[in-house]
Amino acid sequence: MTFAQRLHTVQKKSNxxxxxxxxxxxxxxxxxxxxxxxxxLEFNKQIIESTKDLACAYKINFAFYEVMGKDGWTIIxxxxxxxxxxxxxxxxxxxxxxxxxxGYYANAILHELNFDSITVAPYMGKDxxxxxxxxxxxxxxxxxxxSNEGAFDFQYQQIGHRxxxxxxxxxxxxxTTNENLGFVVGAxxxxxxxxxxxxxxxxxxxxxxIGAQGxxxxxxxxxxxxxDGFGVLIxxxxxxxxxxxxxxxxDAARNEAMKLRDEINFFRKRLIR
Amino acid sequence: MTFAQRLHTVQKKSNxxxxxxxxxxxxxxxxxxxxxxxxxLEFNKQIIESTKDLACAYKINFAFYEVMGKDGWTIIxxxxxxxxxxxxxxxxxxxxxxxxxxGYYANAILHELNFDSITVAPYMGKDxxxxxxxxxxxxxxxxxxxSNEGAFDFQYQQIGHRxxxxxxxxxxxxxTTNENLGFVVGAxxxxxxxxxxxxxxxxxxxxxxIGAQGxxxxxxxxxxxxxDGFGVLIxxxxxxxxxxxxxxxxDAARNEAMKLRDEINFFRKRLIR
Numbered sequence: 001m002t003f004a005q006r007l008h009t010v011q012k013k014s015n016x017x018x019x020x021x022x023x024x025x026x027x028x029x030x031x032x033x034x035x036x037x038x039x040x041l042e043f044n045k046q047i048i049e050s051t052k053d054l055a056c057a058y059k060i061n062f063a064f065y066e067v068m069g070k071d072g073w074t075i076i077x078x079x080x081x082x083x084x085x086x087x088x089x090x091x092x093x094x095x096x097x098x099x100x101x102x103g104y105y106a107n108a109i110l111h112e113l114n115f116d117s118i119t120v121a122p123y124m125g126k127d128x129x130x131x132x133x134x135x136x137x138x139x140x141x142x143x144x145x146x147s148n149e150g151a152f153d154f155q156y157q158q159i160g161h162r163x164x165x166x167x168x169x170x171x172x173x174x175x176t177t178n179e180n181l182g183f184v185v186g187a188x189x190x191x192x193x194x195x196x197x198x199x200x201x202x203x204x205x206x207x208x209x210i211g212a213q214g215x216x217x218x219x220x221x222x223x224x225x226x227x228d229g230f231g232v233l234i235x236x237x238x239x240x241x242x243x244x245x246x247x248x249x250x251d252a253a254r255n256e257a258m259k260l261r262d263e264i265n266f267f268r269k270r271l272i273r
Numbered sequence: 274m275t276f277a278q279r280l281h282t283v284q285k286k287s288n289x290x291x292x293x294x295x296x297x298x299x300x301x302x303x304x305x306x307x308x309x310x311x312x313x314l315e316f317n318k319q320i321i322e323s324t325k326d327l328a329c330a331y332k333i334n335f336a337f338y339e340v341m342g343k344d345g346w347t348i349i350x351x352x353x354x355x356x357x358x359x360x361x362x363x364x365x366x367x368x369x370x371x372x373x374x375x376g377y378y379a380n381a382i383l384h385e386l387n388f389d390s391i392t393v394a395p396y397m398g399k400d401x402x403x404x405x406x407x408x409x410x411x412x413x414x415x416x417x418x419x420s421n422e423g424a425f426d427f428q429y430q431q432i433g434h435r436x437x438x439x440x441x442x443x444x445x446x447x448x449t450t451n452e453n454l455g456f457v458v459g460a461x462x463x464x465x466x467x468x469x470x471x472x473x474x475x476x477x478x479x480x481x482x483i484g485a486q487g488x489x490x491x492x493x494x495x496x497x498x499x500x501d502g503f504g505v506l507i508x509x510x511x512x513x514x515x516x517x518x519x520x521x522x523x524d525a526a527r528n529e530a531m532k533l534r535d536e537i538n539f540f541r542k543r544l545i546r
Contacts, residue, residue: 063374066381073343098421101336108339121394125423148371150398
C-alpha cells in the first residue's frame, strides 16, 4: 500500500483530518511535569493517550527535541513507540542534502526511527529528495508554501508564468510514481492552496498555520481537500498541547482536539454534500 | 570579534583554506576500527590529531551521525570536543524552519553543541534564518549554489534578471549587519562562483565539490577568494578520510590534506602576486 493509500485509509477509519503537532516545549508543559526527569515524555504519553482516537497523524517537530541533545533523540524514539500503528507519524525535520547524505537521513528517520513520513526542503532539487521517496509506504511532505512571514522572500518569486512554490510542486511530481509525495502548504495563504491543489490533484497536503498563525479551517477544507473530502492533514500544535497548563492538561487537550476535528468535519460535510 | 573576522584570523594563522569534512561512514573506516564500539569516534580522533595543523575548519555532516541514532549525537558531541579552539567548526546540518523552531535548532547546535557555524537552507526565508545569525561570533553558511545535480532544478531558475541562487545571496545579505553570513557555493559551478562573489564581496564561502565531484581548485581560488586570497573554505571529505583503508589511515589522511592545502596555496600565491 502506498503512503497516499495508507493516509486515505487512516483518515477514513478515524474520520479525522486532524494532525497533532508534538512541539513539546519543556518550558511550556505543566509545572508538575517540568520538574520530572522524564517530564516531556510523560507529557507526550498523556497527550497521545487522550487524543489518539481524534487524530489521523502525530507530527514530531525535531527542533524541540534536538535542543535537549542526545536525551531529545531518546525522547523522539520513545514517543514514536507510543503512537499506535493505526495512526500515521510525521517527522517534521525539514531535512535535505546531496544524495548520499539524504540517504542517511532517510535511513535514520524513516527506517531506524520508523516514521511514516518526513518533511523535506526542496532547495537542493531532485537527488536531495529522491532518497526519501524510495519506499512507497513512506511519505514525503516537500516544503512548497510555508506558513511563516519568510515565505514571501523566495516562495512567491515569479519564475516564468509560475511562482517558485508552484514550480516546486510541478517539477517535483516528476520525481516519483510511488504515490508518496505530498506538500507542506500553509493555511495562512488559503487562496494559494487552491493553485497547489490544481497542480497536484491527488497529493496529500500537510497544512500548518491554523489557530495562532491565523489560517482559516473553512478555507483549508474548501481549497485544499480533494473532492471526496480527504487529502489534507490539518496540523495544530500549541492550541492543543497547552490548552491548559494545569494537571487537567490532557483532558483540555482532548477537548480542543475534538473541537478542531469536529470543526474540520463540519466544513467537509458541506464540501461533499 | 565577528565570525568573518574569526575566520580571517584562523585562515591567516594556519595559512590554510582547507576545511576537512568529517563525513565518517562506519562502513568505510578501516576494518580494525569497524569492529570497535567507539570506532567512529576513534577514527575522528586520529584524523583530527593528524591534520589539525593543516586545516582552518572541520565540518561535521550530521546525516552520517543521525543514522546512528542517539549514539550518533553523542559522537558529534565528543568529536566537537576534540577540535582545538584555534580551528573553526561547521555543523553541516542544513536546518531551517519557522522562527521559533529555527531558534531551537540554533540553540541546540550553535550553543549546546557549541559549533562555530552551521549550514542553513534558504527556502523558508528571513525569519527561518535570522535565529542562526543573532550571535555575531557564530556564522551561517546559507545554501546558495550546491554541488549536486539537483542544483539545476530550482537554483538556476530565472527570477527577473537574476537566477534564484543569486536572488538568495542578494536578499539574504539584508538580514544581518553582524558580518556572520556566508554562503555554500559548489566548486562544480566554478564560473558561477564569480557572480556570487560579485554580489557578496566580503562573505565567507564554504565550497564543497572538489575532488570526487569534479570541481577545480584553481577556479575556486580564482573566482571565489577575496583579492587578498582569503574568504573561501574549500572542503574535502572522502579524499582525505579514506586516503587509506589500512592502519596507516591517519598518516595517509595527513598526506592528502597537506597536498590539498599546498595546492590551494599555490593558486592563492598566483592570485595575490
